[in-house]
Amino acid sequence: MRRTGSSGPVAVLVGLALLASAPAWAAGLEFYQTVNREEVGSEDTFLLTVVTVDAPADAKVKLPRSDDFEVVNSSRSTQRSVSWSGGGPANIQDVTKYVMVMRANRAGKLTIPPSEMTTAGKTHRTDSVQIDVKPGRLGPPPAQSGRQQRLPDPFASMPSRLPDPFADEPEDEPTIPRGDSDLFLRSSLDRDEIFVGEQVTLSLYIYSRVDLSSVDAVTMPKLEGFWTEEVESPTQLSGEQKVVDGVPYRAYLLRRRALFPVKAGTLSISAAEADITTGFLFAGHRVHRVSNGLKVKVAPLPPGAPQGMSNANVGAWRLSVDVSQTRVELGQPITVKVILEGSGNVKNVNPPKLTGPSALKIYDPTTTDKVAPQRNRVQGRRVVEYLVMPQRTGTFTLPALEFPFFDARARSYEVSRTDPITLTVEPAAGSTALPPTSSAHVADSANEQKNVLTSGGLRPVRYQARFVAPSEPPWKRSFFVPLVLAPLGLLAGAALLGGVRGRMATRTEADKGRQQAKAARKRLVEAEKLQAGADAGAFYTEVEKALHGFLGARLGGPVIGLTREAIGERMTVAGVAQERRARVLYVLEACDLGRYGGGGDAAARQKVMDAAVAAMEGWA
Amino acid sequence: MSGYYSPEEAQDVFLKANEAYAREDYAAAQDGYEKLLSHGHGGADVLYNLGTTHLARGDLGRAVLSLEQAKKQGGRAPDLEANLAVARARQVDKVVGATAEEEFLPRVTAATDGTVVAWTFLGTWVAALLLLLVWRWLKPGRRTGLGIVAALLFTVAVPTGALLAAHAWVDETVHEAVVLSPTLVARELPQPGARSIFEVHAGLKVRLLEETGRFVRIRLPNGLEGWAEREGVAEI
Structure with missing residues (x-):
């Protein structure tokens, strides 16, 4: 029997079930191909399995080739099964599987061409397989991802469950690069979102499916914005088996570093580079490989930091x-x-x-x-x-x-x-044990540790205060300048007052003299009226009074009652001229004679009158 | 004196600030002293303690400022001079070169207490003039004693008057300040982008010569001059 065109995992299961449960069919030739996923991403790999059952020994299988797909890896396996049913002969079945790890070169609905098997001049073909290729990466197939799921943790809901500080952080699955699928360099981080100052671990691996001789030079990426610490740096290549997208690789750790970001934001880690020698002895050759770049999101530390907190203080x-x-x-x-x-x-x-x-x-x-x-x-x-x-x-x-x-x-x-x-x-024990009784002891005690009381350092604060309100200096206060000038003003005022008073006093004496002189002259005018009268005594009396008044005004004091000698002396003192003095004394004497000696005639009266007028005239 | 605190309350605030200083809680001590100052209960003692607290905290600029203000208000004192010496020893700047001789009048006024001079002058001056006034009214025979007293008062009043004039002149024209900024750039012109001539640091005592915009012209003790930002210095 011949089966062709089966596709999909269901068909694989059905085919295997038929193989297992229907030995009667097992004697026939079977030739078919299947894929493990019907929808993949352009960055994903998938498996194409081509199966032959009971193919003749000379059968030649031609696996499908297409420019739309890249074959990352291929393998072939054969198994033979022998079964007995009832009393019949043994049923022998040969199954050969060709497993190809493939990857699409472009997105779209693509077709994997049929595989061909040629035997005895006859060519058998499988059905072609349709596969839907989406751009990017869709992740592992459901069955594979299902295998990676962990069993539920029975202690997950315990309230006292503490985080395990040593728990391994999962590293992301590497992607097989196009072109260098046999040997590539891969950088990875154990996490991609951290806080400032928190550790993230960078690992640099070589993934290889060829024999490595040595790694000649490794250039680590620029790690700007990180504080780095070496965690692991193997001196010898030591590989471990790893399966990437179904392809077995030997993974060699080159470097592992702890990174501590010093600032927040999205930080980039550039690609690492390495020169690798493959093969042995003269068959080896040197290749240069560049790893992938990385990015990590660094969150700032949350608010509410205690005092003295630094970005480096992160951890436990x-x-x-x-x-x-x-x-x-x-x-x-x-x-x-x-x-x-x-x-x-x-x-x-x-x-x-x-x-x-x-x-x-x-x-x-x-x-x-x-x-x-x-x-x-x-x-x-x-x-x-x-x-x-x-x-x-x-x-x-x-x-x-x-x-x-x-x-x-x-x-x-x-x-x-x-x-x-x-x-x-x-106190040091030796300092008191030895009294300084000698010069040697004195020298020894000088070398001992002393209670050092240095003069440096701050002087203590004052324990008492005299509080003073801020104030202007005295000379800026409003009262100060007036107070300085006030005595000066007072002094000047006193001086001014004294001068005024003196001047006023002087003016009064002069006025008085002038008034008295004026009154004397008036009195003389009155006497002139009496000159022709019968009362000679009244005339002389009036003339005498007029002259006495005049003298009192001019000599600065009354002269009534003074003798003629006294009057003459005062006039002398006052600096009155001799002629005027004689005229005054003549008038006074003539008045005495006239009053008591009969009065005289009109000519004598006129002479006395003229003498009195002459004595007063010109005496300012 | 402000009525914000009673004398007992002010003394209580002062003692609590001292206790805070003793247990090295300098922030609380500074807060207490500044409260007293802001509410009119200042004086040389409070300023000295505030300056010492700033010094203990390492704020050199404000320490020198407060200590200089204490010196200005209360005159010289041994503890004040000692702490000022500690502050000067911690200063970054060392002014070298020919130190310009400090002018005569500022030196004289720094050595005398302006308040005492002012009150002395006022008292002797007024008394002398009043005696002169009385002297005029006395009879010549009684004037001698009064004249001698008045002459003595004039002998005191005239020099103290000259000293007072010096204080007033210095107070009006000489402005001393202390650098508060950790680093203060002195420029050639009062412009932010002008060429930098030199830098001074917190605690240095300078003289303010003139002011324009947000710049002041400062002079160092050795005569070096430049324009610096006003907010970087505080007048004593």
């Missing part, structure tokens, strides 16, 4: 402090180790800085790292060792330390803390 960490001794003699050093251990970027984390009171001199630390990757995860411990030298006796405290970090698996911030450490510094 534990902080501890180890002190060599807590009770020391003055001058004896103390070693304080700040230890940070856990998984993460060990060489880039910064443990908190040790601080202490000024009585403890803390020298610059030394840092040692011990990195021990396990299961491709970088972990280890960083030890920062301080030398602390007490400067004074007493009890001092090294404050507690805190190390904040981001646990990427728990997606939360954590803080690892230490306890404060109390150190007791005592």
Whole structure:
């Protein structure tokens, strides 16, 4: 019997079932071909199986060829089965399978041409197979992907289930490159979405189906934006069997590195390159291979970071402090180790800085790292060792330390803390044991450790304050300048007032004199009216009064009652001219004579009147 | 004095700030001292403590500023001078070259207390003039003693008046400041893109000569001058 044109996995199963359950047909020739998927991606591989049953020994099978498909790998297997049914003869069946791993070169509905088998001058053909090729990659066939599914985890719903820090991250399935399917270089990451500072592992493999002699040079990709740490770098090629899209390969690990992104965003990893020598001895030749490029999405650390958090502080960490001794003699050093251990970027984390009171001199630390990757995860411990030298006796405290970090698996911030450490510094035992009784002892005691009290450092704050409100300087205050000028003004005012008063007083005396002189002249005019009268005494009296008034005005004081000598003396003092003095005294004497001596005649009166007028005239 | 705090409350805030300083909680100490200053309870003591706190925190610019302000308000003091010396020792800048001689009047005013000078002048001046006024009204025989006292008062008032004038002149014309920015660029012209002449760092004491826009012309103690951004310095 001859079967042709069967296609699809159903047909394979049916064919196998018929082979198994119908030995009567097994004696006939069978020739057919099937594919394991009817729909694939242009980047996917699929299997074409060509089966011959009980083909003659001279049968020649011609597998299908098409420009639309690339044959990545092919294999042939033969099996013979012998079965007995009832009492009949044994039924012998020969089955030969040709398995081809193929890949479409383009998208579309493509046809795999029929296979041909020629035997005894007769050619048998299978049916052609239709296959729908979509652009890109559709993934493994359902049966294959089904095989990769894991069994359900019975403990998945347990609330206390903690993440396994050493769980292997699945690496993505490599793709067989076109053209270099026998030997290619492949870079892969264990994950493609991480946080800043979180580890992602880069692996570089050689996939080969040929014999390798050596790898001469490996150029790792540029890893800009990453802090890198070597995890594995084999010195000898050691392969392991891997099946890629159904094709068996030997996979050789070249490098494995831990990458710690230092910034957020989509970071690119360029292609790695390697020069590889294949074959042995003189049959070998050297090829150059370039790997695929990679991209990784780096998310920033979530908000709410504790104080002192750094992007490098990602992972799982534990902080501890180890002190060599807590009770020391003055001058004896103390070693304080700040230890940070856990998984993460060990060489880039910064443990908190040790601080202490000024009585403890803390020298610059030394840092040692011990990195021990396990299961491709970088972990280890960083030890920062301080030398602390007490400067004074007493009890001092090294404050507690805190190390904040981001646990990427728990997606939360954590803080690892230490306890404060109390150190007791005592006087050195030798310092009091030996009294300085000799010069040698004095010299020895000078070399002993002293309670050092240096003058440096900050002076303490003031414990009392006198509060002062901010104010303008006194000379800028509004009252200051007026107050400065006020006494000057007061002085000037007083001086001005005095001057005015003096001037006013002077003017009054003069006015008074002028008024008195004016009154005297008026009185003289009155006397002139009495000149021709019968009362001579009244005339002389009036003339005398007029002259007395005039003299009083001019001499600055009354002269009534004064003797003529006194009047003459005052006139002398006042600087009155001799002629005027004589005229005044003549008039006064004539008036006395006229009043008491009978009055005289009209000529005598006129003479007295003229003399009085002459005495007054011109006396300003 | 502001009425925001009573004297007892102000003393309480001050003591709490001191306690915070003692337990090295410098942020809380600074907050306490600044509260007192902002509410009118300042003075040399509060400014000294604030400057010391800034110094302990490592803020050199504000430390020197506060300590210089304390010195300006309260005069010299041993602890103030010691902490100022610590601050100067920590400064990045070392001014070298021919140091310009500080002018006479600023030196004289720095050595004297302007407030004391002002009140001394005012008192002696007013008293002397009032005595002169009285002297005029006295009879010649009683004027001698009063004249001697007035002359003595004038002897004090005239030099203190000159000193007061110097204080007023310095106060009006000499403006000293402290660099607050960690790094401050001094440029040739008051423009952001002008050529940089030199850089100064936090804590350096400079003199402000003039101001235009957001630039001030600064002069270093050795006479070096340049234009720097106004917000990078604070006047004492």
